Structures are given as C-alpha cells and as structure tokens.
Amino acid sequence: MAYRQTDKVSARLAATRRGILDAARALVAEGGFAAAQVSEVARRAGIATGTIYRYFSSKEELCRQIFREVSAQEMDRLALIAASDAPARARLVEVLQTFAGRAVLGRRLAYALLAEPVDANLAEERAFFRRTHAEIFARILEDGIASGELPETNVKIAAACIAGAISTALIGPLAPQSHELDENPDRVVDEIVAFCLAGVGAGLPERKAGKIERRAKA
Amino acid sequence: MAYRQTDKVSARLAATRRGILDAARALVAEGGFAAAQVSEVARRAGIATGTIYRYFSSKEELCRQIFREVSAQEMDRLALIAASDAPARARLVEVLQTFAGRAVLGRRLAYALLAEPVDANLAEERAFFRRTHAEIFARILEDGIASGELPETNVKIAAACIAGAISTALIGPLAPQSHELDENPDRVVDEIVAFCLAGVGAGLPERKAGKIERRAKA
DNA sequence: CCAGCCCATGAACCATGGTTCATTCTTTGT
DNA sequence: ACAAAGAATGAACCATGGTTCATGGGCTGG
Incomplete structure (x- = not known):
C-alpha cells in the first residue's frame, strides 16, 4: 500500500x-x-x-453536466413557486413571469439551453430540460382545471405551447430587436405571459411590472 | 469559335x-x-x-437553395389564404390550421426547416423563413384589431408566440409522442390552434376536423 | 529519501465531411 | 476526323476540433 x-x-x-x-x-x-x-x-x-x-470522459459529458447544473437551478426555482399553496392561476402567472424574466436577463445562456444548435446527444439533455418545464406548467394547469379556475384543455399540449411561445418569442430568431428587450424587458415579458394566460383561458394577468427576479441566470 | x-x-x-x-x-x-x-x-x-x-459553390449554398424552395412553397400557400377577403378571424383560423396541419404531415421536413440544429449561416435563412411567417400572422392580427374582431395586442409579440407555440408543440422536443400525432393529427392540431386563437383573444374556433390539406409538404 | 503510484501535460493523432484539381470523357465547329 | 473547350470524375486534400498517450513532476507510506 x-x-x-x-x-x-x-x-x-x-x-x-x-x-x-x-x-x-x-x-x-x-x-x-x-x-x-x-x-x-x-x-x-x-x-x-x-x-x-x-x-x-468526453466533451459531451462535460456539456451535459453544464446543462444539468444550470437547468436544475432554474427548475428548482420554478418548482418552488409551483409547489406553493397559492391558487393555480396565481402560481401560473408567477411561474411564467419568472421563466420568461430570467430568460431575458440571461439571454445568451438561455439561448444556449433552449435553442442553440447542438448535436444529437446534447439535444437529449435539452429535451429533458424542456420536458421538465412543461411538466411544471402542466401540473399547474391541471390544478387550475380541477379547481375550476381554468377551462378544460389538453394540458400537455397547452404546456408545450406555452414553453414554445415563450422560448421563441424571447430568444429565437423572432425575438424583438434586442434594444426593445433591453429597454423594456418587463413589458415584453408581460405581453408574452398575457398571451400564454389567454391561451389557457386564464384571461389577463394583473400586470406586475418590475417584479422579475433580478439576478441573471449564470 | x-x-x-x-x-x-x-x-x-x-x-x-x-x-x-x-x-x-x-x-x-x-x-x-x-x-x-x-x-x-x-x-x-x-x-x-x-x-x-x-x-x-458550396454545400451551404445548396442548402440555402433547398430552404428557399421549400419555404417559398409553404409561404405562398399561407400568403394566399392571408390575402383572401374573409374576415380576419376566419383567415387566422385557416392559416393556423394550414401551417400546423402541413407541418404534421411533413413532420421530418418541417423539423429540418424549423428546429433542426444547423450552422449559423443556414440559421439566417431559417430566421428569414420564420420572420416571414410571423409577418403573415401579424398582418392578419392587425386586420383583426382594426376591424374590432380582436382585442388590442402587440402583434409582433403575439405572432412570435404563435409561431413558437405551433413549432414547439408539433415538432419540437415537446411534441406529443408520434403515435398520438399519427393516430389523431387533426385533434392535436385543433388543440394547438385553439390555444393560439385564445392567446390573441379570438376565442374558440369552429372545429373543422378533417379539413387539412392532405398533400404532404415535400 | 526512495519506490510506487497518481496526476498533469500538450503535442500528436484521428475522424468527419466539405472542397479541390489533374485527368478523362463529351460536345462543338470545321 | 480532329482540335478546342466544356463538363464530369473521384480520390486526394484540408480544416476543424475532439481524443489519446508517452513523458515528467508531485504525493504517499514506509
């Protein structure tokens, strides 16, 4: 020895x-x-x-690790909100605002996680990340439907729509010109959140400008 | 000579x-x-x-060409609908159903155009494709707002949300398991379209199952 | 302080896949 | 039929970027 x-x-x-x-x-x-x-x-x-x-063992494994670390951090934050005992609608609003708001603040990282071209193996990791997101949304939607706050819908599809709408509108090639985001991120976020809420029949949210968690993703 | x-x-x-x-x-x-x-x-x-x-001159140019050909074909189809003199809401419904329905039928190709990891130069081409889509949506939304059929919104953002919701929900990593899409594409499409319509305040569409243009993208 | 092992090094190696180019085959005009 | 020019060929080439490995330096326990 x-x-x-x-x-x-x-x-x-x-x-x-x-x-x-x-x-x-x-x-x-x-x-x-x-x-x-x-x-x-x-x-x-x-x-x-x-x-x-x-x-x-490989670059892929390193990248996966990064993916997991960052996304776990984000997911925990959302999961915490989702688990509160507020009414479903309020939780939904807060989850959406948090998700969208943080994506705006850490746009580059958010882009990498959500949309950047990566190879197939990493894409798996991303799929998992997104699916987890969608599940959080879906669970809140279910609660809302059960409690009568929201109309019946296919929650899986609605959750996927929400995830897609937010990602694309914020960071995809369709994103508003960055100066618009930089100047007035809360407003853009609010618009997107409003779209999603209306999409699931939750009507307009109370606008709470400036409530986004300020620390950037990173 | x-x-x-x-x-x-x-x-x-x-x-x-x-x-x-x-x-x-x-x-x-x-x-x-x-x-x-x-x-x-x-x-x-x-x-x-x-x-x-x-x-x-290069592989990139070849790919760009493909991109342009396919997307021009799809865009023309949507543009035709958008230009009809039906009320905005009806045009919106039809455009969304067409877009989503055709994406389902030519899923693999749609995935390549909308979501597949490609390198930065091709991504430009994709951005153009998406922007053009979004503009079609946006224009209809504007018409609808002008005519009072739809409530005021930021049409650019709403259009981006629509594009994102459809792509992600149908063909992105959150897409429903393929058997669900294969078995009952119209139902899935209808759900997604309903979400988007509600998102812009257009309420539920009249369901028109089975009306999707059958020829696959290709 | 020595034997044995782990850890770090970074230049060489290799796989992938786009691009080139000397050569060969076809077409054209006389 | 022949020369000039274009078109086609495909194996060699090259760039990129991940991965390996022979080497040297530092820890550990006796």
Whole structure:
C-alpha cells in the first residue's frame, strides 16, 4: 500500500473539477456551446487540454453536466413557486413571469439551453430540460382545471405551447430587436405571459411590472 | 469559335441541377440537413461528388437553395389564404390550421426547416423563413384589431408566440409522442390552434376536423 | 529519501465531411 | 476526323476540433 488520496489532494481535485465546470459554464454563457471547445475550456481553467479528460470522459459529458447544473437551478426555482399553496392561476402567472424574466436577463445562456444548435446527444439533455418545464406548467394547469379556475384543455399540449411561445418569442430568431428587450424587458415579458394566460383561458394577468427576479441566470 | 452551348446541353445541365436539388431535398426530408452530405447527395443524384461544385459553390449554398424552395412553397400557400377577403378571424383560423396541419404531415421536413440544429449561416435563412411567417400572422392580427374582431395586442409579440407555440408543440422536443400525432393529427392540431386563437383573444374556433390539406409538404 | 503510484501535460493523432484539381470523357465547329 | 473547350470524375486534400498517450513532476507510506 503506497498511495492513498489525502484530503488536501481530493480537495484540490474537486477544486479543479469545479474550475473546469465554471470555465465551461462561463464560456457557454458568453458564446454558447460552440464557444466551449475543450482546449478553450482548459485554457480558461488554467490547465492542460488533456487534464479535462481526467475529470470528464468526453466533451459531451462535460456539456451535459453544464446543462444539468444550470437547468436544475432554474427548475428548482420554478418548482418552488409551483409547489406553493397559492391558487393555480396565481402560481401560473408567477411561474411564467419568472421563466420568461430570467430568460431575458440571461439571454445568451438561455439561448444556449433552449435553442442553440447542438448535436444529437446534447439535444437529449435539452429535451429533458424542456420536458421538465412543461411538466411544471402542466401540473399547474391541471390544478387550475380541477379547481375550476381554468377551462378544460389538453394540458400537455397547452404546456408545450406555452414553453414554445415563450422560448421563441424571447430568444429565437423572432425575438424583438434586442434594444426593445433591453429597454423594456418587463413589458415584453408581460405581453408574452398575457398571451400564454389567454391561451389557457386564464384571461389577463394583473400586470406586475418590475417584479422579475433580478439576478441573471449564470 | 469552337464551342457554344447547345439547347440540348443546357437542358441537360438544367436537369442535372434539378436532380441535385431534388436529391438533396429528398435527403433533407428523410433525415434532415445532417443527412444531406455532399457525397450522399451526389450518389443519390447519380453524379460524382465534384460535379455538385459545378452547380453550387458550396454545400451551404445548396442548402440555402433547398430552404428557399421549400419555404417559398409553404409561404405562398399561407400568403394566399392571408390575402383572401374573409374576415380576419376566419383567415387566422385557416392559416393556423394550414401551417400546423402541413407541418404534421411533413413532420421530418418541417423539423429540418424549423428546429433542426444547423450552422449559423443556414440559421439566417431559417430566421428569414420564420420572420416571414410571423409577418403573415401579424398582418392578419392587425386586420383583426382594426376591424374590432380582436382585442388590442402587440402583434409582433403575439405572432412570435404563435409561431413558437405551433413549432414547439408539433415538432419540437415537446411534441406529443408520434403515435398520438399519427393516430389523431387533426385533434392535436385543433388543440394547438385553439390555444393560439385564445392567446390573441379570438376565442374558440369552429372545429373543422378533417379539413387539412392532405398533400404532404415535400 | 526512495519506490510506487497518481496526476498533469500538450503535442500528436484521428475522424468527419466539405472542397479541390489533374485527368478523362463529351460536345462543338470545321 | 480532329482540335478546342466544356463538363464530369473521384480520390486526394484540408480544416476543424475532439481524443489519446508517452513523458515528467508531485504525493504517499514506509
């Protein structure tokens, strides 16, 4: 028995791993997954290219990790709202505003997560992310229908429509010119949320401009 | 003077060009742009790889061409409906049903056009395609608002929401399991259209199951 | 302080898939 | 039939970017 990992070492290893993840995440937030090339991530993390492969078996796995970390963070936030005991309609409004609002604030990262061209394997991860979103929406819709706040609908389809409407309207190629978003993000968000609420028969929301969580995704 | 292109030759050249486009288009419709590799297109068109470059300066240009051809065809169809003198609400219903219905029938191709990961240059072309869609929607919405059929809204945003909701719900990663779409496409389309109509305050559409144009996109 | 192992290094390697180009085949006009 | 010019060929080429691996340096336990 000649070697056993000491605490100091495993701490350093953990730090390196974090460093890699942070570097990659920062790159994704700046230029999308396309910008997160292995050699670039290594440079940014201050290590050699090959070292990455001591921590992640492939670039794909690294990217998946990023995907999971970021999306888990976002999902938790939404899940928390969804789980409150407010009426369904109010929860729906808040979830939509939070989702849309945070996407606006961290637009580049949101684009990477929701829409950037990525290869098939990463797309799986994205699909999972989106599906989870949609499930949160769907569950609230179900509650609302059960309580009579909302009319009957196919909640799965409605949830997918909501997810699509928000993503596309905010960050897709159809997004309003960025200056419009920069100048008046709350207004754009409110419009989109209003569309979605009306889509599920929840009428107009009380406008609560300025209530978006300010910290950017990242 | 020793050579001048004769009619027979230029006809053959034109035929080859078409052959390339058709082969590429078929490949895209089967497996998306990813499947349309230059060598594969050539094989399918029954010519040598290099020959492609006598007709298109690059793969990108070839793909752009495909994009334009297919989308022009779809756009024309929608534009025709949009230009009719029916009331705005009716035109909206028909445009949405047509768009969604045709996307279902040519799902693979629709996916390639609307959602498949493609590189940045092709994405431009896609952006144009989407913007044109959105403009058609937006114009109808404006008409509807002007005539009092629809409540005031930001038509640009609403149009983007519509485009996003339809694409995502039908063919994106949130699309219902294919068997559901295969079994009962009209029902799914109707749900989505209903969501969009409600989103712009147009209430429920008269359901017209089975009215979708049957010919697949292609 | 030495043997043995782990960890880091980064230049070389490799796979993919678009692009080129020397060569060959066809067409044209005399 | 022949020369000039265009068209077609497809194997070689190249760029990109992920992955590997022989090497050297640092830890660990005795």
